Amino acid sequence: EVLLVESGGGLVKPGGSLRLSCQASGFTFRKFDMNWVRQAPGKGLEWVSSVTTDSSYIAYADSVMGRFTISRDDANNSMYLEMNSLRDEDTAVYYCARGVKHFDYWGRGTLVTVSS
Amino acid sequence: EIVLTQSPATLSLSPGERATLSCRASQRISSGLAWYQQKPGQAPRLLISDAANRATDIPARFTGSGSETDFTLTITTLAPEDSAVYYCHQRYNWRSTFGQGTRLEIK
Numbered sequence: 001e002v003l004l005v006e007s008g009g010g011l012v013k014p015g016g017s018l019r020l021s022c023q024a025s026g027f028t029f030r031k032f033d034m035n036w037v038r039q040a041p042g043k044g045l046e047w048v049s050s051v052t053t054d055s056s057y058i059a060y061a062d063s064v065m066g067r068f069t070i071s072r073d074d075a076n077n078s079m080y081l082e083m084n085s086l087r088d089e090d091t092a093v094y095y096c097a098r099g100v101k102h103f104d105y106w107g108r109g110t111l112v113t114v115s116s
Numbered sequence: 117e118i119v120l121t122q123s124p125a126t127l128s129l130s131p132g133e134r135a136t137l138s139c140r141a142s143q144r145i146s147s148g149l150a151w152y153q154q155k156p157g158q159a160p161r162l163l164i165s166d167a168a169n170r171a172t173d174i175p176a177r178f179t180g181s182g183s184e185t186d187f188t189l190t191i192t193t194l195a196p197e198d199s200a201v202y203y204c205h206q207r208y209n210w211r212s213t214f215g216q217g218t219r220l221e222i223k
Contacts, residue, residue: 035212037160045152045160045203047212059210062117095159101207102150104171106159 002026002105004096009110012086020081020110022096030054030074033100036081038092039109048094049081064090086114118143120204122215130223135191137218139204144184150205151180151189153198154217160203164189196222 008020022034036048049060049070058070069082079096091114097103119142129135139149147167152160162171164180167187177192191198199222204215 037212037214044201044217045154045205045214047214050207050210050212052210057210061211101148102162102165102205103152103160104162104165106161108159 002098004098004105004107006094006096006107006110009094009112011113011115013116014087014114016086016114017082017084018086018112020083020094020096020112022079022081022107024077024079024096024098027098029072029077032098034072034079035097035099035103036070036079037095037097037103037106038090038112039095040089040092043092046092051079083112086112088114090114117211118145118206118208118213120206120213120215122202122204122218124218125216126219126221128221128223129194131194131196133194135189135194135198135220137189137191137202137220139182139187139189139215141185141187141206143208145206145208147183148206148208149180149182149187151178152203152205153200154203155200163202191220194222198222 003025005023035050067085072079093109095109096107098105121140123138151164154160168180179190201217
């Protein structure tokens with residue numbers, strides 16, 4: 001069974017930092033592109049970042065470019081999102097999702113709240 | 117950036133009726149469109165990939181169609197459990213965008 005489990009969310013002050021993790025199981029992690037998608041309270045889905053297999057290509061949404069860093073550790077079946085200079089508008093549930101052109105498996109998400 | 121525009125924003129239908137949801141892309145994207153269903157408090161669930169391919173375990177009453185800039189998700193014989201928000205999604209040059217969603221309410 002494919003499982004994606006996010007962790008690392010919490011309450012952080014504006015300007016602060018947080019590191020999210022996504023632990024994968026049930027599939028050959030290194031063979032799949034991975035992604036972060038977020039959803040602000042009561043809002044729609046927003047793509048955040050993607051990393052291809054072997055980290056050969058990385059992309060970010062303009063809203064997080066220069067502040068967030070995506071990475072993966074294929075040996076540990078894990079993906080990460082390092083978030084710096086956090087803003088109020090980064091408050092959201094952050095999902096990790098597997099896939100290239102479409103995202104076929106999603107985790108349950110981890111809530112990040114940016115507030116003073 | 118490719119913008120996806122979904123319509124209508126909200127749809128209210130009765131059980132047994134047919135729902136037609138639209139997604140329009142600001143640029144031609146061939147068949148590179150997916151549809152997701154999201155229920156309150158849950159993660160999105162893949163319904164359709166590559167515009168028309170039903171995902172695993174998705175009932176046959178969910179059908180995707182279209183290409184290039186105009187896409188449609190059709191749900192026939194609506195059931196109460198179809199009440200959800202539906203999103204379209206594309207990924208081009210490793211960058212993804214989502215539509216703003218269509219809320220489907222089953223009366």
